[in-house]
Amino acid sequence: MKRQIIALLLAAFPLIGCQPAGPSNIAEVTGIVTVDGKPADSATITFAPAHAGKSSFGRTDDAGYYHLVYTTDIQGALIGEHTVTIANEPPPGQARPAVMVPRQYGRAGKLSANVAANQKNQIDFALTTKAK
Template structure:
């Protein structure tokens, strides 16, 4: 009887503890989309979704077709469910010449007028397609 009670209690503790899973990971939604600048899909753009209510931001980088997918951490894809401030920054790619100032976008390390290009997006549970156009 005593060993049955111990086994039941041990199982209950393991189930409620999540077997080592992190209790501070918020609900996440999978997020992907296309970033367009002046109506054109734009490659080599870093995308950052920062939760308005605080917490870890999610990031991604657009591919050659302007498509991005957000990463929450090294092990988790997506972004925290809720409202986010979204910002973008053009990234240099090796020898390729990119003139972000002609696109009206900030470059890496630029602290200029970045607030002019912050958008708001809502992330929900499940899969989210969030296409954004700048400026």
């Protein structure tokens, strides 16, 4: 009996504390979006892979903080280069955010980011209202 219990414990040991791993081609992405040094609230941020693949999305809170979601069950974005768009235009009838993201950042080609493998990616965007 004692040997059976020990055998069961040894068999179960590798399972204790294990979490299911996400896909190996996805990495966590968080960051802060500011406009002229002020947090951009209620902004939608999209990371679209430069090559092929599914985009990831996030939304900033009152402090400008975001985290990306790949699917409802998977956090992060595909590893590699991305075209990034950021916008916070309110739908008709809703209040305007305190800090507006200039429209130029809502167009593809203005911003980009690289999502690195095997790490938590902190990717901040310090946007400006001044034309470049």
